[in-house]
Amino acid sequence: MIRIDGLCKRFGALRALEDIHLHVAPGQVVCLIGPSGSGKSTLLRCINQLERPDAGQVWVGGELVGYRQAGRLLHPLPDAALARQRTRTAMVFQRFNLFAHRTALQNIIEGPVHVLGRDRRSATAEAMALLERVGLADKRDAYPATLSGGQQQRIAIARALAMRPQVMLFDEPTSALDPELVAEVLAVMRGVVADGLTMLVVTHELGFAREAADRVVFMDAGRIVEAGPPSQVLSHPTHPRTQGFIAAVLA
Amino acid sequence: MTDGPAPLRIVPRRHPGRWVAAAAAILLLLALVRAFAQGAIRWDVVGQFLTAPAILAGLANTCVMTVAAMALGLALGVLFAVMALSPNPVLAWVARGYVWFFRGTPLLLQLLIWFNLALVFPRLGVPGVLDWRTVDVITPFMATLLGLGINQGAYTAEVVRAGIQSVDAGQVEAARSIGMTRLVLLRRVVLPQAMRVIIPPVGNEVVSMVKLTSVASVIQYAEVLHNAQTIYYANARVIELLMVAAFWYLAVVTVLNVGQSWLERAFAAGTRRAAKDEVRA
Numbered sequence: 153m154i155r156i157d158g159l160c161k162r163f164g165a166l167r168a169l170e171d172i173h174l175h176v177a178p179g180q181v182v183c184l185i186g187p188s189g190s191g192k193s194t195l196l197r198c199i200n201q202l203e204r205p206d207a208g209q210v211w212v213g214g215e216l217v218g219y220r221q222a223g224r225l226l227h228p229l230p231d232a233a234l235a236r237q238r239t240r241t242a243m244v245f246q247r248f249n250l251f252a253h254r255t256a257l258q259n260i261i262e263g264p265v266h267v268l269g270r271d272r273r274s275a276t277a278e279a280m281a282l283l284e285r286v287g288l289a290d291k292r293d294a295y296p297a298t299l300s301g302g303q304q305q306r307i308a309i310a311r312a313l314a315m316r317p318q319v320m321l322f323d324e325p326t327s328a329l330d331p332e333l334v335a336e337v338l339a340v341m342r343g344v345v346a347d348g349l350t351m352l353v354v355t356h357e358l359g360f361a362r363e364a365a366d367r368v369v370f371m372d373a374g375r376i377v378e379a380g381p382p383s384q385v386l387s388h389p390t391h392p393r394t395q396g397f398i399a400a401v402l403a
Numbered sequence: 404m405t406d407g408p409a410p411l412r413i414v415p416r417r418h419p420g421r422w423v424a425a426a427a428a429i430l431l432l433l434a435l436v437r438a439f440a441q442g443a444i445r446w447d448v449v450g451q452f453l454t455a456p457a458i459l460a461g462l463a464n465t466c467v468m469t470v471a472a473m474a475l476g477l478a479l480g481v482l483f484a485v486m487a488l489s490p491n492p493v494l495a496w497v498a499r500g501y502v503w504f505f506r507g508t509p510l511l512l513q514l515l516i517w518f519n520l521a522l523v524f525p526r527l528g529v530p531g532v533l534d535w536r537t538v539d540v541i542t543p544f545m546a547t548l549l550g551l552g553i554n555q556g557a558y559t560a561e562v563v564r565a566g567i568q569s570v571d572a573g574q575v576e577a578a579r580s581i582g583m584t585r586l587v588l589l590r591r592v593v594l595p596q597a598m599r600v601i602i603p604p605v606g607n608e609v610v611s612m613v614k615l616t617s618v619a620s621v622i623q624y625a626e627v628l629h630n631a632q633t634i635y636y637a638n639a640r641v642i643e644l645l646m647v648a649a650f651w652y653l654a655v656v657t658v659l660n661v662g663q664s665w666l667e668r669a670f671a672a673g674t675r676r677a678a679k680d681e682v683r684a
Contacts, residue, residue: 200580231585239582249577253596253673263581266591295673308577315581 153178153319153350154199159208161194161374168194170374172208176319176367181351183361183382186371187397192354195371196321199352200241201234212241213318239267242312246324248304250296256283256307257292260314268315275314282310286340302333306340313344320344322353358401362386370394448643452634453650461630462651468547468616468626469655473609475552480559485589487564498560505557511618514550517541518622547619555612562604566597598670606663613655617648627651 159172169191176182184192197203199210201218209226210217217237219226229237250259260279264270283289286306296304305325312320325341326334338360345351345364355361361368361382368385370378370393378391389395440446452458487498505513521537528534541549570593578588620629631644 202576202579235579235582235584235587237582238580241580243577243580245573245577245580247573249571249573251574251577251592252571255673262591263583266587267582297673311577311581 153180153213154352155211156195156199157209157211159195159198159205159210161191161198161203161205167374169198169205172374172376174369174376174379176350176352178350179348180366181345181353181364182367182369183365184352184354184369184371185356185358185361185397186377190371191374192371193323196243196323196352196354199319199321200238200243202243204228212237235267239263239315240317241319241321242315242317243321243323244305244308244312244325246327248296248301248308248328250304250308250311252296255293255295256288256299259296259307260311263311263315279310279314282313283307285343286310287336300333301329302336305329305337309337309340309344317349319350319352322351322355324354324356326355326357356401358386358398370397372397444642444646445640446643448640449646449650452631452640452644452647455634455647457630457634458627458647458651461625461627462655464624465613465616465626465651466655468544468551468619468624469609469612471548472551472555472616473612475548476555476559476608476612477605479553479556480563481594483556483560484563484567487560488567502557502560505554510550510554510615511621513554514546514619514622517546517550518543520546543619543622543624546622547616547624551612551615551619555608558608559605562601562608563597566599566601567593569600570596595670599667599674602663602667602670606659606666609663610656610659613659614652617652 154174154176156172156174159169160167161169172191172195174182174195184195186192194203198205199212199217204218209219215237216226218229218234220229220233221227250256251262254262257276257279260282261272261275264275264278265272280289280292283292286309288303288306288310291299291303291307296307299307309325322341326337329337334357338357341353341360342364353361353365363382365382367379368382369376370385370389370391372393378385378389378394385394386398389398483498483501486494487502489495489498518541520541524537526534527537527540567589574592574596575588578592583591616624616626617628619626620632623629628648631648635641635644
């Protein structure tokens with residue numbers, strides 16, 4: 153579903169990503185872990201082209217992301233084509249990023265109605281089902297500023313699911329939450345896992361990674377240091393850098 | 404009865420300063436009213452001309468020009484603000500040049516240039532398709548509209564640019580992540596939220612515009628001050644007619660203030676202040 157080949161990204165002198173290779177099969181859940189600044193979020197943002205990589209390619213569902221290939225040449229796609237590609241990869245952000253001037257329900261139907269061109273009535277019905285599913289049907293007319301962080305993030309997940317994406321990208325979805333609100337967001341994410349969606353999750357929640365991930369990828373300094381099933385990477389890491397990180401998080 | 408001491412009681416705080424200030428303000432106002440009442444102003448003449456047909460026609464022209472010039476200014480302001488923030492460097496530089504030119508020259512001078520455009524280009528049009536005499540196209544109304552509207556656009560462009568840049572970058576990323584094109588996210592996410600920041604200064608500019616239309620009296624646009632002057636050239640009641648004009652400017656601005664606070668509330672949806680208003684209501 154996702155194929156990443158030789159991805160590199162620099163911010164000035166900082167090498168955020170160096171020669172990243174990663175394959176994610178359809179329906180797989182991959183958790184990206186690692187210290188802050190290790191490039192996890194940048195990797196995620198290259199998949200939906202919120203960042204444009206300096207080198208290397210990303211394919212989603214077999215389609216090259218961000219470029220049109222003509223022989224050996226890659227032509228950057230115009231805005232409209234990029235936007236169309238982004239409809240297949242929904243993203244959930246650390247800071248929720250709900251549209252502040254729209255209610256919970258309006259946030260969820262915004263994409264289906266104004267991007268995908270679905271009719272408002274069926275989009276609303278589907279959005280209500282999603283609100284029901286994240287346990288916030290009674291908040292349909294609430295503005296984001298009146299909701300807790302956990303509630304906002306559950307609505308942000310509903311907004312992402314409403315696009316019926318092929319891939320869900322989670323960028324530290326629980327890092328901005330009070331500890332007691334983390335559980336309600338993780339519960340919703342487990343539901344998404346059960347749906348069989350392909351997921352890439354940047355997280356510090358090793359418990360979630362252990363139970364939900366098919367594969368855990370440990371990154372440090374822009375490189376993939378170690379990758380494998382959670383039982384291996386989380387319980388019996390082989391690389392000293394991974395061992396040190398996991399010991400520090402669990403301490 | 405209990406034997407303990409009586410419960411403590413909170414006494415409202417006294418505000419002697421407020422009473423002194425109120426007394427001083429009232430005295431000053433009375434002195435002003437008395438001075439003008441005894442001065443050489445015929446208040447009956449003021450009352451008589453308040454609703455004179457020429458004054459009311461001028462008032463209508465003032466209002467029409469305020470709306471038309473402000474509409475042109477807003478349209479140009481949004482257009483050039485979006486251009487200034489465009490990734491296309493040519494558009495950004497064109498927008499910068501527009502703001503530089505029209506903010507850099509006095510409005511009165513711009514009005515005079517528009518009004519005298521016929522001196523530069525005796526005829527306007529597209530060669531072989533359209534052809535007009537410039538004096539027929541650039542009437543006092545057109546010269547005023549172009550002068551005020553295009554000048555206003557340069558100022559409004561800066562206000563709109565600040566408004567657009569005030570919108571949370573995270574929401575812009577969220578909009579892009581669900582596949583919005585640049586134009587859709589501008590219309591659906593950025594501009595509605597920028598409005599909250601844009602409305603107070605633009606309201607201020609509408610109020611300025613009401614009074615700025617009076618400058619057009621020098622190029623024969625028949626707004627309220629121009630018509631008041633025409634009357635006092637004939638009857639020599641200078642101060643009386645200036646008072647009439649002052650009354651109408653104040654009246655229009657007062658109505659606009661009410662409209663502005665209504666608009667600000669309408670665009671505050673989703674902000675913390677709006678949430679508090681809902682709780683109170």
